[in-house]
Amino acid sequence: MKRILQLSLLLFVLLLAFQVDGFSQGKKKKSDTDKYFDESGNFASKLWYGGGFTLGFSGNNFESVFQFGLSPIVGYKITENFSVGPRASLVYIYYKAETGTIDGVESTNLLNYGIGAFARYKIARTIFAHVEYGFDNEVSTLGYNSISRKWEVNRRLNNNAYIGGGYNDGNGVWGYEIYLLYNLIQDDTSLNLPFDIRFGVTYNF
Template identity: 65%
Template sequence: MKRIIQLSLLLFALVFAFQVDAYGQRGGKKKKSEVDKYFDESGGFAHRLWYGGGFNLGFSGNNLESIFQIGISPMVGYKITEEFSVGPRANISYLLYKGETFTPAGVQSANLFDYGLGAFARYKIIRAIFIHLEYGFDNEARIAGYDGDWITDRRIRNNAFVGAGYSDGNGVWGYEISLLYNVLQEENTLSLPLDFRFGITYNF
């Protein structure tokens, strides 16, 4: 699995290096004013930032338990170049759990929270298509049993996502969809390694 991550990072670095070289070769053909405009620091740090946010809403259940989930995942990117950006991404989710206790109490509920933090690198191949790499962790609540109230514990799960996405918009506000594969997905789990995301962006 480490080899997969290393190969993915190497491929990403090669693509970025190629683009930088191509940009340098085109530099002589561009007007100086265009280059100066992008690298002008008079706008401060903020003019290279872009913002994004994703949402999740879901429900699952069977005869013994049900889970309702809602969450957000804000992110901030820093444009090293117009195509290449890096930054942090966070996520927090609220879960309403209801389950059969197999006691006189019957069905009982619990309020749970999951949260996570990570860092990403993103590269625009063309205006609308981008490659996305991300490493981070999720701190998840789990139901461990029932003793008058639901007993919960927590676990930390590491993630390494590799994938691509599509972005479109009116130049300032936009939306994006992406499909990522978690190369660190545990084998002994019912969860799929695929992560489908939808969100909005500003200044991407």
């Protein structure tokens, strides 16, 4: 009887050992893809997030324009100081103006949007260099159509190649930044200035 109990106990210990070993092997055989996207694989820890905003109002005796926009950005840290990633922008425009017709003052809702890719390098803890290439789809009003009783608009796709730098003041988690960019391929026929000043907040930068 004692021998049977000893054999049973030995068998139980061996089975437990095989299960623990099998579980360990299963963890070791986790795919490289799972490790890459897992927090323990350092993918998520190398991401940083940011976002800028646009808020503006202008007007005169004939027209008024209100703008509100957001521009999210996500960076991946290839090294501690060098990161790359995508950036997008979306700007809502409320346009209101005198039509010069019996309709008087009419308004319309417009939308600008863009997408691009950037690279950023930390020169110092708070100073960084920034380059970016992207496309902006911008809308402008041509005039008021008294037949359709709508503002006629025109869309234009612009290519932009920005270079510049900025200042980021953060504690390693949340921070704010301001940076100035210059468009190297600004269209000579465009009324936009080649300079772009941006403000925003960052997380984990």
